[in-house]
Amino acid sequence: MHRPRYQREPFGRSTRGEVESFCWAITLEGNMTEKKQKMMDANPFDDFYGLTRTTSGMPKNEFPAAEENPRVIYAAIHDELMLDGNSRQNLATFCQTWAEPEVHKLMNECIDKNMVDKDEYPQTAEIEARCVRMLADLWNSPATGDNAVGTSTTGSSEAAMLGGMGMKRRWEAKRKAEGKSIDKPNMISGPVQICWHKFTRYWDIEHREIPMEDGRLLMTPEEVLKRCDENTIGVVPTLGVTFTGQFEPVKAVSDALDKFQKETGIDIPIHVDGASGGFLAPFCAPKLEWDFRLPRVKSINSSGHKFGLSPLGVGWALWREPQDLPEDLVFWVNYLGGNMRDIALNFSRPGGQVVCQYYNFLRLGREGYTKIHSNCYKTAQFLAAEIEKLGPFEIIYNGAADGGIPALCWKLKDGVDPGFSLFDFADRLCARGWQVPAYSLPANCENQAIQRILVRHGVSRDLASLLLEDMKTALVYLEKHPLQKSLTSEEASGFHH
Secondary structure (H helix, E strand, O other): OOOOOOOOOOOOOOOHHHHHHHHHHHHHOOOHHHHHHHHHOOOOOOOHHHOHHHHOOOOOOOOOOOOOOHHHHHHHHHHHHHHHOOHHHEOOOOOOOOOOHHHHHHHHHOOOOEOOOOOOOHHHHHHHHHHHHHHHHHOOOOOOHHHOEEEEEOOHHHHHHHHHHHHHHHHHHHHHHOOOOOOOOEEEEOOOOHHHHHHHHHOOOEEEEOOOEOOEOOOOHHHHHOOOOOOEEEEEOEEOOOOOOEEOOHHHHHHHHHHHHHHHOOOOOEEEEOOOHHHOHHHHOOOOOOOOOOOOEEEEEEEOOOOOOOOOOOEEEEEOOHHHOOHHHOEEEEEOOEEEEEOOOOOOOEOHHHHHHHHHHHHHHHHHHHHHHHHHHHHHHHHHHHHHHOOOEEEEEOOOOOOEOOEEEEEEOOOOOOOOOHHHHHHHHHOOOOEOOEEEOOOOOOOOEEEEEEOOOOOOHHHHHHHHHHHHHHHHHHHHOOOOOOOOOOOOOOOOO
């Protein structure tokens, strides 16, 4: 008996005869149920939730055997992503959650561009080089124009590690030239984000992290000098500490190290972690000396996708002058018939974020960045003033432009028991979609919980006012419904740095 051949046009409607032939054929193949279901779902006019496929769920553990309708798969994944919540209400993240339509278009146009292949995508490489030159100008590097030294990265953490590697290699070269041991390098920082713990662990460096103390939450020159010796590869102040948002005193530390060098002969460089502040201070606190205006600052890292206003996935590392970047960290690649430095740790990575960074530089300029970030600072200060009026809270940092990033943080007032913890308060706000993280501080302040808000591009005064109304509602709820037991940091949102 001749078996009819089944041919299905993509997303087309099949005749009854074709369906019967198809079913007869797949019965012989022992796979009737799955393929008949596909046949039933072949109507392009079916509502997604009317498809048989939506009643069986998508594979979760085993690699799928068959292909699927892209409409079906997109809709299933789209629905699942809703569970991530509304990113605009995520006031924990430093990363951008709003972008202009033109940024979306450029990202789509760059989806096939590999940032690492500079010889294959020379114009994208040229755009990266322009960004480095512009940042050298923004951060007051003495190396201008084509002498500017830097690179894009996947984020500020990779950029921080490149800066750290530069410090370590410079220290090693100097020690070897002096005939001294390189066995015990150390690095000094204040309370830092986890990337610096990774750096010191991965590269076998003693991390002399200055712990927080009651009444002192930041690095100070005095605490730095207590930890300096001939094996110190560098000091890393943070321009926008993760926990509180405050700037550490880069110039005061630099001045202290100048004095230390005169007294001991030991020259210790500074790398500034400007993950957030690097794109804030130049616009909103231009008189603050933290960058290459200080000769002791040899390198800076910053995040383009934080207050650089670019989409997720771009950071920047810059060195003061070419001699501050050890040559053995550099690979040279062919670029438009010449050579170009390749410094990054990563290999293949998308070029769209770098292109969009360039778009923002051209689109906004100093004027635009200043306007956007100034509004963020104003909104942060507005929130700080209003939250302090709520009663049980004491503001630790209020969003002052010369003191930190556009953020605010607070704790429960000492000696006051409102009947709830900050973790309970964060949990109530989460019921309205807000992510306002509460967390315990690091050593030696583990018993102190604080709560923090990041005010980013897109967090308007209206949005802040809506948050305040939800905060008031949460306080009323907690007063009317006394808790038998408060949430702990482990039981709450699970927020970690």
